[in-house]
Amino acid sequence: MDYEKTAERAVELKHSGYNCCQAVTAALAEEAGLPEETLKQLAAGFCVGMGNMEATCGALVGAGLVAGLRTKGQGTLRYTRQLIEGFKEKSGATTCRDLKGVDTGEILCPCDDCVRNAIRAYGEVMNEL
Numbered sequence: 001m002d003y004e005k006t007a008e009r010a011v012e013l014k015h016s017g018y019n020c021c022q023a024v025t026a027a028l029a030e031e032a033g034l035p036e037e038t039l040k041q042l043a044a045g046f047c048v049g050m051g052n053m054e055a056t057c058g059a060l061v062g063a064g065l066v067a068g069l070r071t072k073g074q075g076t077l078r079y080t081r082q083l084i085e086g087f088k089e090k091s092g093a094t095t096c097r098d099l100k101g102v103d104t105g106e107i108l109c110p111c112d113d114c115v116r117n118a119i120r121a122y123g124e125v126m127n128e129l
Helices: 001-012 021-025 036-042 048-053 058-071 076-091 109-126
Strands: none
Touching: 001 021, 001 109, 021 058, 021 109, 036 058, 048 109, 058 076, 058 109, 076 109
16 A cells, blocks of 8 residues: 555545544555445544544544554554554654644644654554554
8 A cells, every 4th residue: 555645645535524533544444444434434533632632633543443453453552552653753742732732832733744644654553564
């Protein structure tokens, strides 16, 4: 899979009404082994840091969900840890609040880039399977 093209597709989905988590999961539907619409529904509640900007970025959650599907839950925790590390390195943080600079006024990573970075981190980590 070409993860750069997948990242751009995810951004397109984000601009067509999908939230960050939905965009990532739908763009990775082939890897997940589920239809895009099912993934869109599954990921509906995982946006804006669980709806209040306090929790993990929805794009990163989406990458973790697909990792769980792809690994059938076997060893997923290890991959998720690596996803978090890769995403944080690329984006500067993992919580929506920090990424959007709610407390500092400094946006570390806009949503489009969070979506791209989640796909990129997923590709780096899951490429070893």
